[in-house]
Amino acid sequence: MKFIAIVGTNASQSYNRKLLQFMSTHFATKASIEVVEIKDIPLFCEDYAQTPPSVLALAEKIEAADGVIFGTPEYDHDIPAALKSVIEWLSWKVHPLTRRPVMIVGASLGKLGTVQAQESLRRILDSPGLGSFVLPGFQFLLGQAENAFAENGELLDQRTVAWLEQCFDGFMRYTSALEALKSTPAKKPLKTPTPTKRLLPAEDPVLKVLDNLDNVTGASESDEQSFEEANGISFVLREELNETPQAVTSASTTQTTKKPALIYTEDALSSASQTEEIIEKVPDTTTGASEG
Secondary structure, eight states: OEEEEEEOOOOSSOHHHHHHHHHHHHTTTTOEEEEEOOTTSOOOOTTOSSOOHHHHHHHHHHHHSSEEEEEOOOBTTBOOHHHHHHHHHTTTTOOTTTTOEEEEEEEOSSTTTTHHHHHHHHHHHTSTTTOOEEOOSOOEEEOSGGGTBOTTSOBSOHHHHHHHHHHHHHHHHHHHHHHHHHHSOOOOOOOOOOOOOOOOTTTOHHHHHHHTBOTTTOOBTTOSSOHHHHHTOEEEEGGGGGSOOOOSOTTOEEEEEEEEEEEEOTTTTSSOOBOOEEEEEEEETTTOOOOO
């Protein structure tokens, strides 16, 4: 793989330049990392009729690479103005960073590294006109950078080196995954399913069965059993209730059974009806004693 590492400052002395140079040497067996400068790129201004040649040269290198590594310092809780200017050039008339894999690293004199500058750079690279694919889940922050390097440019702390290796390996896998995704052919659009023919009520056998069911009793209308028989209900007139049942003996036993009945009143032809319960006395032929 081939990567372009951009030094995010125009200063002649920079720990971020040292960090990128260390990465170029340390990962030489895994990838080719070319460290590039932004010192000769002018401040962004829309008054230019054409994009400066230094910007076009950087854009060509980015387009020829598999990904970009930014090494950014932190000035006043943000990225340097020189780096912001370069990114503005790269999102004006040329857009080499669009959909390009990007890794962000940073070194500073403070203990927190360049955490706020890196977050700002992530937000900038996600803006319209850029749309870079910034490596998620890995953040390399090198704090107290003045004590982090040996005279030969090597990082002294092996735990820091191990974390940098893990971050770079993650970036290589991320770049490979994006490249594979680009080469994946687009899926064919799904075919519109053919609508299923719906049967008319007269043709549907299920609807025919449902249509034959009585909504009150649930019994089929073709059943010979009447509504009264199906539900155990007898119809009587109110006058019949006034008849006194014939006593068998004075010591007759009355066995009460409850039988539902629908009572038709004088206004039976109207919608108003009353429902009462009839107590039918059945003589006890054994003792004649009424159980009631």
